Amino acid sequence: MESADPASTVTTGGDDAVSPGEESPAGIRSDGSRAWSGNGRLAPSARAEWHRLTRRTVYRTLVMAGRPTYRARMLPGFLIVGAERCGTTSMFHVLKQHPIVFSTTLRKQEVHFFDVAYERGLPWYQAQFPLLVSARLTARGAGVAPVAFEASPYYMFHPLAPERINHDLPGVKLLVMLRDPVERAYSAHANHVGHGLETESFERALELEDSRLEGEAERIIADPSYVSYSHRHHSYRIRGHYADQLEHLEQVFGRERMHVVDSDDFFANPGPAYDQVLNFLGLPAHSPAFTPQNARPRSPMSEPVRAALEEHYRPHDERLTAWLGCEPSWRR
Numbered sequence: 001m002e003s004a005d006p007a008s009t010v011t012t013g014g015d016d017a018v019s020p021g022e023e024s025p026a027g028i029r030s031d032g033s034r035a036w037s038g039n040g041r042l043a044p045s046a047r048a049e050w051h052r053l054t055r056r057t058v059y060r061t062l063v064m065a066g067r068p069t070y071r072a073r074m075l076p077g078f079l080i081v082g083a084e085r086c087g088t089t090s091m092f093h094v095l096k097q098h099p100i101v102f103s104t105t106l107r108k109q110e111v112h113f114f115d116v117a118y119e120r121g122l123p124w125y126q127a128q129f130p131l132l133v134s135a136r137l138t139a140r141g142a143g144v145a146p147v148a149f150e151a152s153p154y155y156m157f158h159p160l161a162p163e164r165i166n167h168d169l170p171g172v173k174l175l176v177m178l179r180d181p182v183e184r185a186y187s188a189h190a191n192h193v194g195h196g197l198e199t200e201s202f203e204r205a206l207e208l209e210d211s212r213l214e215g216e217a218e219r220i221i222a223d224p225s226y227v228s229y230s231h232r233h234h235s236y237r238i239r240g241h242y243a244d245q246l247e248h249l250e251q252v253f254g255r256e257r258m259h260v261v262d263s264d265d266f267f268a269n270p271g272p273a274y275d276q277v278l279n280f281l282g283l284p285a286h287s288p289a290f291t292p293q294n295a296r297p298r299s300p301m302s303e304p305v306r307a308a309l310e311e312h313y314r315p316h317d318e319r320l321t322a323w324l325g326c327e328p329s330w331r332r
Helices: 049-072 088-095 122-126 132-138 161-168 181-194 202-213 216-222 229-233 242-253 263-268 270-281 303-324
Strands: 076-082 147-151 173-178 258-262
Touching: 049 122, 076 088, 076 161, 088 147, 088 173, 088 263, 088 270, 161 242, 173 242, 173 263, 173 270, 181 202, 181 303, 202 216, 202 229, 202 303, 216 229, 242 258, 242 303, 258 263, 258 270, 263 270
Parallel strands: 076 147, 076 173, 173 258
Antiparallel strands: none
């Protein structure tokens, strides 16, 4: 019988800033609050082409091996849908430690089915998750049914992903993580440069963004099989227009199926934010290890660029504040 072990080491890939503070090796501050461990790891650099091809071949082979039993496998009960570089990997690995929460059998965080792989069909997607009987055996005694999930941060921004998710996963819940959009844009650029996805400087990438993205969302909508490299990898400034994306999600799912996490609050004091997520998901209390990883060192942003971005985001942050009913951390 296939193993459905939810335990895993904890890594954080969505953010590159971790809360400071005195803590014990177990991640407990002197005042008893939970905190991030000081034992972190930097984000990986771009892999060699042969390494990427080998990993992709192995992955596809293992997914195909699960196809015959896909009907007996789980489908996600919740998804982390974005935003990119806002702590989604941190939340993924923290939640994956919960004894009744299960990721894919290959421990793959970002499946990207509902954005760039939808033509492969739902059986391909379901084949990547644990057998339901294995998950139930692993989670027995918890008093709550096991739940599967994954975290693909492009879902929130992709123009077709929300409708696809709602069609194939009726009742699914969504987790959304947000951070200062100025820092998010700079972090995304540094991450893409580190992975070999971007060759321009941050300033030049911002100058090129409008021309790179011109007509791309419309083309995706007109041709659902179209995959846009620029829409996915060159959308630095526009992905910080959070209110637009939240309003789209609300129209499709309703606000009751959405939970927004302020990443700065999560990294400053992870315990309360994590507990709120468990409450939203209907999961029993659990105490995970908070261990930061995937930091991406970079030089400071130039002040003129920062000032221009802050001014650009001002009306968008005001709309976000109205949607949330409170000011986000970067506006307090």
